[in-house]
Structure formats: C-alpha cells, structure tokens
Amino acid sequence: MVENKKTKNLKEFSTSADRFEGANLLCPGCAHSIIVREVLNATNDDLILSAATGCLEVCTAVYPYTSWDASWIHIGFENAATAVAGAEAMYKALKRKNRLLQPERVPKFVAFGGDGASYDIGFQWISGAFERGHDMMYVVLDNEVYANTGGQRSSSTPIGASATTSPAGRVSYGEKKEKKDMMAIMAAHGSPYVAQVSPSKWKDMVKKIQRGLNTEGPTFINAVSACTTEWKFAPEDTIAIADLAVDSLVFPLYEIIDGHELNITYRPKNVIPVKEYLAAQGRFKHLFKPEFKHILDEWQVRVDKKWEQLQRREEARI
Amino acid sequence: MNKGWNEFDAGAILFTFNEKVGNISEIHSEDRPYSPSSSFTASVSDWRIEKPVFNKEYCIDCQFCWIYCPDVSIISRDKKMVGVDYDHCKGCGICVEVCPTNPKSLMMVAEGKDEEEVLAAWPQKDQEKNNG
Numbered sequence: 001m002v003e004n005k006k007t008k009n010l011k012e013f014s015t016s017a018d019r020f021e022g023a024n025l026l027c028p029g030c031a032h033s034i035i036v037r038e039v040l041n042a043t044n045d046d047l048i049l050s051a052a053t054g055c056l057e058v059c060t061a062v063y064p065y066t067s068w069d070a071s072w073i074h075i076g077f078e079n080a081a082t083a084v085a086g087a088e089a090m091y092k093a094l095k096r097k098n099r100l101l102q103p104e105r106v107p108k109f110v111a112f113g114g115d116g117a118s119y120d121i122g123f124q125w126i127s128g129a130f131e132r133g134h135d136m137m138y139v140v141l142d143n144e145v146y147a148n149t150g151g152q153r154s155s156s157t158p159i160g161a162s163a164t165t166s167p168a169g170r171v172s173y174g175e176k177k178e179k180k181d182m183m184a185i186m187a188a189h190g191s192p193y194v195a196q197v198s199p200s201k202w203k204d205m206v207k208k209i210q211r212g213l214n215t216e217g218p219t220f221i222n223a224v225s226a227c228t229t230e231w232k233f234a235p236e237d238t239i240a241i242a243d244l245a246v247d248s249l250v251f252p253l254y255e256i257i258d259g260h261e262l263n264i265t266y267r268p269k270n271v272i273p274v275k276e277y278l279a280a281q282g283r284f285k286h287l288f289k290p291e292f293k294h295i296l297d298e299w300q301v302r303v304d305k306k307w308e309q310l311q312r313r314e315e316a317r318i
Numbered sequence: 319m320n321k322g323w324n325e326f327d328a329g330a331i332l333f334t335f336n337e338k339v340g341n342i343s344e345i346h347s348e349d350r351p352y353s354p355s356s357s358f359t360a361s362v363s364d365w366r367i368e369k370p371v372f373n374k375e376y377c378i379d380c381q382f383c384w385i386y387c388p389d390v391s392i393i394s395r396d397k398k399m400v401g402v403d404y405d406h407c408k409g410c411g412i413c414v415e416v417c418p419t420n421p422k423s424l425m426m427v428a429e430g431k432d433e434e435e436v437l438a439a440w441p442q443k444d445q446e447k448n449n450g
Contacts, residue, residue, distance in 0.1 A: 012397070014381040014394040021357045022389040023357040025362075026388065029408075029410035033390075044344070069334050069356070200386075240415065
C-alpha cells in the first residue's frame, strides 16, 4: 500500500506547495482551477498531465506562458486520455527495458478534460484508454456546457438549462435531453475506481483523488465545476453553488469500486429542494415562469428517484 | 513578442524553470527558479475592480480561503495565512465569501482604496448573526 500524503485537516493540507500557477486566464471565480489545485495538491508524487481542449487548456497554456509546474501536454481536443495513456505505455516500456533515466521516480498519470471533451468529443478515446487498462486517472471538469466556445449545449447539459444552442424562449424551456450518466458508463467499463466529487467538499475530494491515484488501472473522477459565466451567477458564489449542487442531491457524492460496489460518501444533513439550486443560477431563470412549472416538478422527481436508486444500489452491494 | 499567427512554431515546449529542480511539491513559490515562461511571472492584477484586504486580527487560520482560491493568491506558510498575492488575484471574492469569522477577516474594497484606511474602519462584530 502506497503511503498517502497526510491531509488530515485543512491546516496540514495548506502546507502544500502548489504546482499550478496563478495569472492563468480563467475567469475570476472559475471552479476549474480550484479542482485542479485540489487534485495536484492531493499528492506529492511526480505528475505527468495532459489536458483536452477546453477552458482549462486555452487559459493555462497561452503562448509564451504555461501555468503548470509539472510535465503537461496538450495535443488535440479529443485525445487527453490517449496522450496520457501513450506516455504511460512508454514509461512502462522503458521501465521494462531498464532504460529510465531516473528509475527511483515513479510518476502518476492524470488527464483533465471538460465535459465537452469527455462526454461528447473525446468519449471514444477515453473508452479506448479504459478498455486497454492504462494506469491513469481521468478527471472531468464538468461544467455542463461548452463554456470555452460560448456556451453551446453538451451531452452533460441538464434539462431546462438555457444554452446558446438550446436557448430558452417563449416556447422552449431550453435543453430537452437528460444529462448523460457518465459515472455508470465508466463503471460499466470495469474501471476499478469511479467517483463523483465537488471542490466545495475538499476532504471527500482529496480522499477520492488519492484513492484514484493509488489504484492500479484506469480511474475516473467526475468533478462538478460551477461556471460563473455560463451558469450565470456572481463569481464569489462558486463554492456556495457547488455546495447547493451537492446538498440538493443534484450532484450526489459517491464512488463505484470495481464497477459494482457503490458507496455514498456524503449524505447532506439537510437536503435542500432542487428548486433552490436552480433558482441560484441564471441559466434556469425561465423555469420559474408559470408555464414551465412542470419542468421544475420533474426535476425534483428525477433527483429523488436517482438518490433512491443510489441508496438501493449501496445496500444491495451488487 | 509581436509575432503574426503564421509565424509561430507548430508545436512548442515551454520550460517552467530556469534550472533543474528537485521535488517541486516541497518547494514553495518564493524558492523556485521560475523562467519567464511560467505564468507565475505574469500578472492579472489589472483584471480587478475590487481587491480583498486581509485583517490579521480576526483570522483564525482555518485556511478556507487558501483551498478555495482559484488563483493560488492566498499565501499560506506553516499553517498560517500570510496575505494576498495581488499579482495573481483576479478579485473574484470567493475568499471573503468562505471566511467564517465574525467579523470577516477578509473584505472586498475598491481597487484604489488605501489598505491602512480600510483596516482602521473595519466592521464590528455582527451581534445579530451570533445570536441567530
């Protein structure tokens, strides 16, 4: 068993030396960098990182600057998983041939991608990397929209959200399709560890990241990333919105081990109505008109049903 | 750097540091040999309309501001909150929102305001909040 970095409390955690730099061009209050910082700080190991095209990539690698203090590569929109899988395969090959220059250093491989690059465009590549079983971790920064290109809907956009390609108006209530259940899909790949995290619950998140990094094989992390620009809320509310998402059970925090053993890792003491989560964001503003009330009601029913399903699965251990 | 779009190299490698560094996860930013390619050497201070001002007197070093800062702009050393890095702070205000003390130990003020003046006129403890 690998020794985890000690992160018992926040004071201890705060002695970490960040490997992600400021003066990147992400919006003020962007959750992406909070998530990336928590991931990088969760370990002291050497890291080999890649990023898919998206807000994170274009904002942290603006030539001639880079915001990364670890080996980091970007190739194309869809192949963050493939790039890191290739690096991992090369590392293994060199190790086998005894040709590593610094064999005592054992790196961890992490790929970052937005929901557009993971749920839609890069899905085939992620699926391939997971099927081949590379020893890597894939982190989705799930902001439920193509934020970098101006807020088009992705397959992660939830019902009722107004996006530029599914705008709300007099007739339409916005996005019509349900959010893709990526967690179940990745668990079905037989991944040894799949988890959903929120940056606002840092301890739960760091624990899951450490477990993901120390598990051999391809692991998957889905992180809710509140987007101040596209979700339309004030930049200082990022953490509050992430908390609302978790406490309203829209983003339940759970993990799936070996594709079947499901654990709910956080049960809110006071579950708040989904309405409050939706009301806090401008992208759902139109749902509060009387003609779209049925969408609001359906939201609550859907979230309750999902929570019930998760609890039943946790009990059944199958 | 005034290059046209078609004058850039098709691919590029940027080196964050000027020299070889050991275990980077144990070296804090002040001791790192940053190269001009690291965005650490750049500044986004002109993005701000408001800046957070830190009042040491009320701080309990809970480090909420450190972990939730998106721009690595809260400087924490030896489990103590030291201050704000105004070169990298974009003025989002998350640190003030998550500050749990009463009164808050961080406050957003207009960018041009004098820090001494702000500290002298710091809000008093909110009694109502305490009781409720």
